[in-house]
Amino acid sequence: MHRRIARLLAGALALTFMCGCDFIENIQGQLFEKTKFDDDSGYTEVVPEKSVDCEYYAPNAQISYGYDSLYTDSQRECYGLIGDSAYRISETADSEGCYAVGKVCITDNSFTERDMDCCIKAFTMDHPEVFWLTNRYTYGSAGNQSVIQLYSYVSGEECRSRIARFNDAVNKLVSGIPSGLKPYHLEKYIHNTLLDGCVYAKGVHTAEDGWEEFTSFGAIVNGSAVCEGYAHAMCLLLNKVGIECYYANGYGENAPHMWNTVKIGDNWYHLDATWDDNDNAYFNYFNLSDKQVSTDHIIESTIEQLKDRDKLPEVYNLFLPECPTDDANYFVIESTYITGFTLSREIVVNDLIEAANNGDDMFTIRLSSDYAFNDAIDAMFNEEPYYMFDYINEANESLDSSHQINNENLAIIMIENFNAVVVKLEYV
Numbered sequence: 001m002h003r004r005i006a007r008l009l010a011g012a013l014a015l016t017f018m019c020g021c022d023f024i025e026n027i028q029g030q031l032f033e034k035t036k037f038d039d040d041s042g043y044t045e046v047v048p049e050k051s052v053d054c055e056y057y058a059p060n061a062q063i064s065y066g067y068d069s070l071y072t073d074s075q076r077e078c079y080g081l082i083g084d085s086a087y088r089i090s091e092t093a094d095s096e097g098c099y100a101v102g103k104v105c106i107t108d109n110s111f112t113e114r115d116m117d118c119c120i121k122a123f124t125m126d127h128p129e130v131f132w133l134t135n136r137y138t139y140g141s142a143g144n145q146s147v148i149q150l151y152s153y154v155s156g157e158e159c160r161s162r163i164a165r166f167n168d169a170v171n172k173l174v175s176g177i178p179s180g181l182k183p184y185h186l187e188k189y190i191h192n193t194l195l196d197g198c199v200y201a202k203g204v205h206t207a208e209d210g211w212e213e214f215t216s217f218g219a220i221v222n223g224s225a226v227c228e229g230y231a232h233a234m235c236l237l238l239n240k241v242g243i244e245c246y247y248a249n250g251y252g253e254n255a256p257h258m259w260n261t262v263k264i265g266d267n268w269y270h271l272d273a274t275w276d277d278n279d280n281a282y283f284n285y286f287n288l289s290d291k292q293v294s295t296d297h298i299i300e301s302t303i304e305q306l307k308d309r310d311k312l313p314e315v316y317n318l319f320l321p322e323c324p325t326d327d328a329n330y331f332v333i334e335s336t337y338i339t340g341f342t343l344s345r346e347i348v349v350n351d352l353i354e355a356a357n358n359g360d361d362m363f364t365i366r367l368s369s370d371y372a373f374n375d376a377i378d379a380m381f382n383e384e385p386y387y388m389f390d391y392i393n394e395a396n397e398s399l400d401s402s403h404q405i406n407n408e409n410l411a412i413i414m415i416e417n418f419n420a421v422v423v424k425l426e427y428v
Contacts, residue, residue, distance in 0.1 A: 028135055028136045028137075030136065030137070030138045030139075043088040043089055043090050043091075043100075043101070043102060043156060044088070044089050044090075044091060044155070044156025044157060044159075044160070045087060045088055045156070046087045046088070046089055046156055046159050046160055046163065047087065048087075048129065048163050048167070049163065049164060049167050051129075051167045051170050051171055051174075051240070052171045052174070052175065053174070053240070054174040054175065054177055054240065054241050055175065055179070056177065056178075056179040056180070056181075057177070057181075057186065057241040057242050058242050059239065059240045059241065059242055060239045060240075060242055060243075060244060062126070062127075063126050063235070063239055063244075063245075063246065064126055065125070065126065065246050065318060065319035066079075066121065066122030066123065066124075066125040066126040066318045066319065067079055067122055067123075067126055068319065069118075069122060069302075069303050069304065069318040069319050070118060070119065070122055071307065072115070074106055074108040074111055074115065075115055075118060075119050075122075077106060078104060078106050078111070078115070078116070078119040078148070079119050079122055079123050081104045081105070081106070082104055082119060082120065082123045082148075082150065083123060083127070084102065085101050085102030085103065085104050085150060086101055086102075086123075086127075086130050086132075086133060086150070086152075087101075087102075088101055088102035088156075089101050089132075089152045089154075089155060089156035089159055090152075090155065090156065091155045091156055091157065092155075093155070094151070098134050098136075098151035098152065098153060099151060099152040099153075099154065099155050099156070100149055100150075100151055100152075101133070101149075101150045101151060101152050103147055103148065103149055104147070104148040104149075104150070105145050105146070105147050105148075106145065106146045106147075106148070107144055107145055108144070108145075108146060109141055109143070109144045109145070109146060111146035113139065114310065114311065114312055116137065116139060116146075116148055117312055118303060118312070118318075120137060120148075120150070121318065122318055125246070125247055125318060128215075128216045128232035128233070128235050128236040129166070129216065129236055131162075131166065131212075131215035131216050131217040131218075131232070132152045132153050132154055132159050132162070132215075132217075133150055133151070133152060133153075134150070134151045134152065134153055134207065134211070135207060135214075136151060137149060137150045137151065153207075153211050162217065162221075165221055166216075166217050166220065166221055169220050169221045170220060170236070170237070170240070173190075173193060173194075173220065173237065174237070174240055174241065176193075177189060177190070177241065183242075183243055183264050183265065184264055184287075184328050184333060186241055186243060187238060187243055187262060187264060187271075187287075188286070188330075190234070190237045190238055190241065191234070191271070191273060191276070191286065194219065194220070194230070194233055194234065194237065194273060195273060195276060195277045197220075197223050198219045198220075198223045198224065198225055198229075198230065198233070198277065199223060199224055199277070200224075200225070200226065200274065200277055201213040201218070201224045201225055201226050201229075204226050210224075212224075212229075213225050213226050213229050214226060214228040214229055215228070215229055215232060216229065216232040216233040216235075216236050219232065219233035220233050220236075220237075225274075226274070227257050227258045227259065227274040228258050230259075230273040230274045230277070231247050231258045231259055231260050231273070231274070233273075234260045234262075234271065234273050235247065235260060238260075238262060243262060243263065243264070244262070244263035245260050245261070245262045245263070245271075246260065246261050246319055246321075247259070247260060247261070247317070247318075248260065248261050248270060248293075248297075248299060248317065248320060249299075249300050249315050249316060249317050250297055250298045250299040250300045250315060250317075251297070251298040251300070251315065252272075252275070252296060252297050252298070253296075256314065256315050257274075257297065259271065259272035259273070259274065259275075259285070259297070260272070260273065261320070261321055261323065262287065263321070264287065264328040265327070265328065267323070267324065267325050267327060267328065268321040268322065268323045269287035269288060269289070269323050269325075269326075269328055269329070270285070270287070270288040270289070270290070270292070270293040270297070270323055271285065271286060271287060271288075272285035272288075272293070272297070273285075282362065282364075282413055282415070282422045283330035283331070283334075284415060286329065286330040287326070287328045287329045287330060288323070288326065288329060289323050289324060289325055289326045289329075290322065290323045290324065292326060292329075292417065293323070295417065299317070299320065300313070300315045300316050300317055301313070301316055301317065302316065302317045302318065302319070302320050303316060303317070303318050329418070330364075331364060331366055331415065331418040331420045332366070332418075334364050335364040335365055335366035335418075335420055336348055336351040336363070336364065336365050336366070337365075337366050337368070338365055338366070338367050338368060338371075339368045339370075340368075341379065341380075341387045345391065345394075348365070348391045349391055349394045349395050349398075351363070352391060352392060352395035352405065353395045353398050353399060355425065356395065356399050356403040356404075356405050356425065356427070357399070357403055359403075359427075360425060361424065361425055362422050362423065362424055362425060363422070363423045363425055364420060364421070364422050364423075365380075365420060365421050365423065366418060366419055366420045367419045367420070367421075368419075369419060371419070373414075373416050373419055377412075377414060377421060380421070381410065381412060388410065388423065389407050389410075392405050392407040393407065401428075402427075403427065404427060404428040405425055405426070405427060405428070406426040406427060406428050410423060410424070411423075411424040411426075412424065
């Protein structure tokens, strides 16, 4: 007789063991004591090699949600000048071990530190491929000009080398994408590929602990990142294959946190790759609505909502779309939907057969809202009539010996927020 025991691994959407960001590298400005900045005419010019686009999918034009959020001519001019300066880098480190990049000069003596913060954040958000800029800058004024000095973590020559490695890694990843994927499955492929190659960098709290972990370079090349690195990498890769993606900033687990917003079809969704990167998470944060993500994420205000504030908060958003639906949520798309344990029997069995023949390691079920979740779980796994074990027995009758599902001891993960359960499939 089969053992009627379900080994419960975890419950609910907000898993207590999930990793979050301990710190976000917020932009930090410092008033320069003297208005004379060192000449940058001898800096190394850094020209990124053009990345190879995916053979099967057209990339988006350069994302510009940050730029579009700026609201004065001086801000937009500054944004453009940052784009020029970021590619001219000194070979000499300063006292803090950073390398000056080309100066940004704005002919506007009313240009404030708040303006600078907005422009730098907008540029770095729109350009996840520019991974070398630090989170600090110095500034001053001379006559009617405001002068901003940004910095690189590495010298110009070192940056050239890193750009080559970065482009090679990006090109290798996108060239491996299968053809013919619809947007949802394309997003899922990139999500899975990134998470398979990256681990959360525990113990990294500031750039001093490891600046690369806050960048797309850390996530894609080194395979180690905190939430910013995951978000920058997802944004870069998804936009590279034609899926609109940006960022959401706020708080998770009482700490500053960054994740993504992704447009699939006509709707935007929240995607938190960082919190999905866990053996037992199973897409818990894959395409959530505003309501769903707000159960354990706090979404901060946008720059538009903060226009009248003299000083910006630690965490804010430049662009933040509404995410009204869960139509492209993983559990909605991928699950076998049970409307009745007897009524849906044939559907479940057929889907189990298909999953076993594919060698899938998990099988997801979503229960009708008519069911009380815990009672339904008991009826499937813990008490008579043990519906899930019967489904597996029937599926095994149609499976060959190399695809038999082991139902001696099932392991499951309950996802109560979606009325779903993930069954980990093992084979005899």
